[in-house]
Amino acid sequence: MSYFLLLFTVFAASVSAAPKKKLIGSELLEASKPTDWRTPDQGNLLYFEMNQGRVVIELAPEYAPRHVARIKDLAGQKYWDGLAVVRVQDNYVVQWADPNAEKPELKRKFKGSEEVLPAELDVEIPKGKMEFTKLPDKDVYADETGFTNGMAAGRDKKLKRTWLLHCYGAVGVGRDNAPESGDGTELYAVISGSPRHLDRNVTVVGRIIQGAEVFSSLPRGHGTLGFFDKDKGEKPLPIKSLRLGTEVPEKERVNLEILRTDTPLFAQMILAKRTREEEWFHYRAGKIDACNFPIPVRERKN
Amino acid sequence: MSYFLLLFTVFAASVSAAPKKKLIGSELLEASKPTDWRTPDQGNLLYFEMNQGRVVIELAPEYAPRHVARIKDLAGQKYWDGLAVVRVQDNYVVQWADPNAEKPELKRKFKGSEEVLPAELDVEIPKGKMEFTKLPDKDVYADETGFTNGMAAGRDKKLKRTWLLHCYGAVGVGRDNAPESGDGTELYAVISGSPRHLDRNVTVVGRIIQGAEVFSSLPRGHGTLGFFDKDKGEKPLPIKSLRLGTEVPEKERVNLEILRTDTPLFAQMILAKRTREEEWFHYRAGKIDACNFPIPVRERKN
Numbered sequence: 001m002s003y004f005l006l007l008f009t010v011f012a013a014s015v016s017a018a019p020k021k022k023l024i025g026s027e028l029l030e031a032s033k034p035t036d037w038r039t040p041d042q043g044n045l046l047y048f049e050m051n052q053g054r055v056v057i058e059l060a061p062e063y064a065p066r067h068v069a070r071i072k073d074l075a076g077q078k079y080w081d082g083l084a085v086v087r088v089q090d091n092y093v094v095q096w097a098d099p100n101a102e103k104p105e106l107k108r109k110f111k112g113s114e115e116v117l118p119a120e121l122d123v124e125i126p127k128g129k130m131e132f133t134k135l136p137d138k139d140v141y142a143d144e145t146g147f148t149n150g151m152a153a154g155r156d157k158k159l160k161r162t163w164l165l166h167c168y169g170a171v172g173v174g175r176d177n178a179p180e181s182g183d184g185t186e187l188y189a190v191i192s193g194s195p196r197h198l199d200r201n202v203t204v205v206g207r208i209i210q211g212a213e214v215f216s217s218l219p220r221g222h223g224t225l226g227f228f229d230k231d232k233g234e235k236p237l238p239i240k241s242l243r244l245g246t247e248v249p250e251k252e253r254v255n256l257e258i259l260r261t262d263t264p265l266f267a268q269m270i271l272a273k274r275t276r277e278e279e280w281f282h283y284r285a286g287k288i289d290a291c292n293f294p295i296p297v298r299e300r301k302n
Numbered sequence: 303m304s305y306f307l308l309l310f311t312v313f314a315a316s317v318s319a320a321p322k323k324k325l326i327g328s329e330l331l332e333a334s335k336p337t338d339w340r341t342p343d344q345g346n347l348l349y350f351e352m353n354q355g356r357v358v359i360e361l362a363p364e365y366a367p368r369h370v371a372r373i374k375d376l377a378g379q380k381y382w383d384g385l386a387v388v389r390v391q392d393n394y395v396v397q398w399a400d401p402n403a404e405k406p407e408l409k410r411k412f413k414g415s416e417e418v419l420p421a422e423l424d425v426e427i428p429k430g431k432m433e434f435t436k437l438p439d440k441d442v443y444a445d446e447t448g449f450t451n452g453m454a455a456g457r458d459k460k461l462k463r464t465w466l467l468h469c470y471g472a473v474g475v476g477r478d479n480a481p482e483s484g485d486g487t488e489l490y491a492v493i494s495g496s497p498r499h500l501d502r503n504v505t506v507v508g509r510i511i512q513g514a515e516v517f518s519s520l521p522r523g524h525g526t527l528g529f530f531d532k533d534k535g536e537k538p539l540p541i542k543s544l545r546l547g548t549e550v551p552e553k554e555r556v557n558l559e560i561l562r563t564d565t566p567l568f569a570q571m572i573l574a575k576r577t578r579e580e581e582w583f584h585y586r587a588g589k590i591d592a593c594n595f596p597i598p599v600r601e602r603k604n
Contacts, residue, residue, distance in 0.1 A: 090515040193495025200585035213392040283502035
């Protein structure tokens with residue numbers, strides 16, 4: 001028996017010249033046009049460098065304008081350089097912060113680093129300004145889910161609010177018990193499934209578009225909640241640097257493009273992900289969970 | 303600001319003597335009785351040993367009797383000793399197999415190792431034999447979800463079928479395109495969220511009860527679908543041994559207990575997970591996804 005293949009997103013499939021009725025995600029991608037893709041703004045990218053590798057995050061200022069502005073400002077000050085990943089909780093999150101955050105005399109104090117921001121747990125749905133490709137299937141947690149600008153989002157129809165979902169790779173802002181207690185210095189990324197019970201509880205600022213595996217394969221912490229435990233010989237994992245793309249030398253920047261989520265092709269992709277016409281599938285659910293549809297990211301060809 | 307805490311399952315909370323209206327999962331666990339827990343049968347445990355650590359899997363013969371019997375038989379023959387993890391796909395699965403599976407002259411041939419088994423994608427719901435604690439919330443993929451014997455399961459009401467869900471830590475049997483093409487030699491474990499589109503497409507045989515982090519923090523493979531790519535200098539990661547608990551020396555066995563899923567306490571746990579009355583939560587979804595409720599496992603005290 002040859003290795004079996006659990007089909008996920010395969011970019012290498014070829015497209016038949018003959019018209020096909022069956023929609024297969026890899027074939028749709030192969031047939032996509034340059035206009036089906038968007039190039040993220042380097043001014044919205046965060047480059048997280050550690051010994052284990054590089055993680056690139058796309059920020060979503062439309063969902064959390066104040067927090068994104070704070071993060072950009074702190075990155076510009078090199079606030080996180082030399083700070084560390086202090087927590088890796090299996091099946092949950094990676095979190096980075098000042099390891100001396102609890103020692104007032106030792107903690108790093110930069111402009112804005114101690115100013116708590118109003119929470120941005122969800123935002124009003126602006127009229128006509130925020131495209132939303134809605135999924136046809138029911139969601140466990142939200143009235144509606146779908147995609148906006150390459151990120152999975154939920155909507156509350158009654159309150160007319162929207163928020164980014166806690167899918168794999170989502171990046172959010174740590175806080176204490178009060179919702180208004182985050183200052184943007186402590187951030188986390190989801191390294192496992194979809195802790196959707198966190199939705200609307202924390203300010204989500206974006207998602208990882210490259211290098212998520214660097215975070216998810218880090219050694220786990222064995223203190224409470226996955227914090228590294230000194231008594232068990234564990235140490236925080238240093239951050240080399242955290243920079244906005246516009247402050248990274250041009251030749252070191254990524255050259256990525258992300259599938260647009262507001263195109264006819266994307267609508268077909270959703271259908272393909274729901275019906276899974278690939279030969280391997282035996283049972284076709286005909287449904288899709290927003291977090292089970294990672295938005296394709298690829299190297300730009302030019 | 304002190305480290306913020308994303309609450310998950312904290313076992314260390316204390317219980318107030320005063321009666322409480324609010325249900326908090328950690329407090330319920332703290333107040334649990336010995337009869338709220340079950341000790342898994344060592345005859346249903348698989349001990350997976352590799353240099354990176356040990357993973358313990360509980361098999362579920364009621365869902366996949368033939369495949370579980372095959373796996374037990376192969377483990378008894380030490381089939382997997384010296385074979386390897388051949389695939390680690392980020393945000394998806396770890397898979398182990400014979401690295402020479404595609405080379406007929408080199409592949410390992412043991413009793414049963416080349417006999418394809420009938421697929422066990424789902425099973426008929428037996429009358430009165432399989433307790434099922436149903437979740438009250440709608441699921442994206444299944445008519446009903448809930449828990450049976452400590453594992454998350456789905457049900458098809460019309461067809462009266464049930465199956466184990468692809469949650470974090472689920473273990474399944476690799477196959478080729480035909481549903482009836484798995485022989486039990488190639489197994490995989492879910493290392494990320496909930497690839498629920500795999501439900502009823504592959505035979506699920508159980509779930510990891512200890513050491514999931516050993517798998518999820520393995521280095522990723524960078525060949526197609528996360529297979530290790532020789533041309534990129536990657537090699538399969540050797541398996542030291544894979545044994546049934548009954549064949550592991552007694553002093554090396556785990557001494558774990560798992561929360562029962564058919565008790566009044568468990569019903570309260572579900573409510574607690576839905577409403578999240580912990581002080582940290584601001585927005586209480588009042589809903590829960592089956593895969594967002596990892597069944598508690600703990601060391602036995604005796």
